Amino acid sequence: MRLGVNVDHIATLREARAINEPNPLEAVFVAKNAGAHQITIHLREDRRHIHDSDVRSIIAQSPLPVNVECALTESITEILCALTPHRITLVPEKRQEVTTEGGLDLKAHQDSIARTLSRYHAHGIHTALFIDPSVENVTLAKELGAHCVELHTGKYANLHLMRSSNLPKTHHSLSEFALPASELESLLDSELTLLANSAKTAREVGLECFAGHGLNYQNIAPIRAIDEISELNIGHSIIARAVFVGLERAIADMLTLCRRTPQNPHHRQT
Numbered sequence: 658m659r660l661g662v663n664v665d666h667i668a669t670l671r672e673a674r675a676i677n678e679p680n681p682l683e684a685v686f687v688a689k690n691a692g693a694h695q696i697t698i699h700l701r702e703d704r705r706h707i708h709d710s711d712v713r714s715i716i717a718q719s720p721l722p723v724n725v726e727c728a729l730t731e732s733i734t735e736i737l738c739a740l741t742p743h744r745i746t747l748v749p750e751k752r753q754e755v756t757t758e759g760g761l762d763l764k765a766h767q768d769s770i771a772r773t774l775s776r777y778h779a780h781g782i783h784t785a786l787f788i789d790p791s792v793e794n795v796t797l798a799k800e801l802g803a804h805c806v807e808l809h810t811g812k813y814a815n816l817h818l819m820r821s822s823n824l825p826k827t828h829h830s831l832s833e834f835a836l837p838a839s840e841l842e843s844l845l846d847s848e849l850t851l852l853a854n855s856a857k858t859a860r861e862v863g864l865e866c867f868a869g870h871g872l873n874y875q876n877i878a879p880i881r882a883i884d885e886i887s888e889l890n891i892g893h894s895i896i897a898r899a900v901f902v903g904l905e906r907a908i909a910d911m912l913t914l915c916r917r918t919p920q921n922p923h924h925r926q927t
């Protein structure tokens with residue numbers, strides 16, 4: 658299992674002071690030392706964390722492959738075709754959201770997705786579509802020409818969190834999950850089955866399959882148990898832990914949990 662470390666929140670911290678530190682570029686070298694396989698950054702339309710200059714310097718200097726998440730807009734496509742990162746992951750974006758809430762609506766944007774993917778392919782860029790887990794979405798992603806899919810694990814992560822903590826019910830976007838324990842358990846199980854079936858379909862149709870969003874040290878095991886998932890992209894939980902133990906150790910700890918070894922149970926368990 659490969660680990661892509663999302664360093665957006667290093668830039669979020671920098672933006673809190675609007676100065677020049679901490680620099681997400683430095684995190685790239687720490688991630689390499691820790692053994693990470695990839696750097697992931699999100700160039701948002703509102704540039705709330707990662708800026709164009711970060712994308713430029715990270716692509717130019719990163720010793721690891723760089724995966725840039727971005728929306729389907731003309732100006733972003735132009736910038737990224739010129740910078741040629743290793744991979745582009747197309748994601749939906751809403752200005753007011755706290756984070757990427759849900760996958761792309763492939764049906765509604767079929768034409769623009771197919772057109773944008775071919776533009777990136779013409780520049781030799783590997784592409785992924787960030788989708789809600791479903792067999793239909795995976796099949797459509799293949800038809801539209803993507804090389805890979807990244808399954809959105811946000812719903813799974815929210816259900817896991819509601820089951821294992823007493824988070825305030827008013828927490829953004831989680832209120833719908835304030836359900837009795839038995840219902841939570843069965844929703845969690847259905848979501849994992851959906852993720853596993855989607856990953857299996859991806860392999861059958863010849864797409865690489867990744868996963869990400871809301872994954873952390875507590876909820877990663879059942880996702881690791883899905884064999885067809887070959888890469889996880891994780892940001893928030895790693896940066897949150899780094900505040901206390903340092904970035905290199907936080908990444909190394911996550912890498913240990915990503916490994917499919919006898920110590921890390923490789924079977925379905927929540």
Ligand code: PXP
Binds near residue numbers: 699746748868870872
């Ligand atoms: N993958 C994608 C496509 C994302 O948009 C994000 C959030 O930027 C992540 C992974 C990482 O999510 P988190 O920060 O919750 O680990």
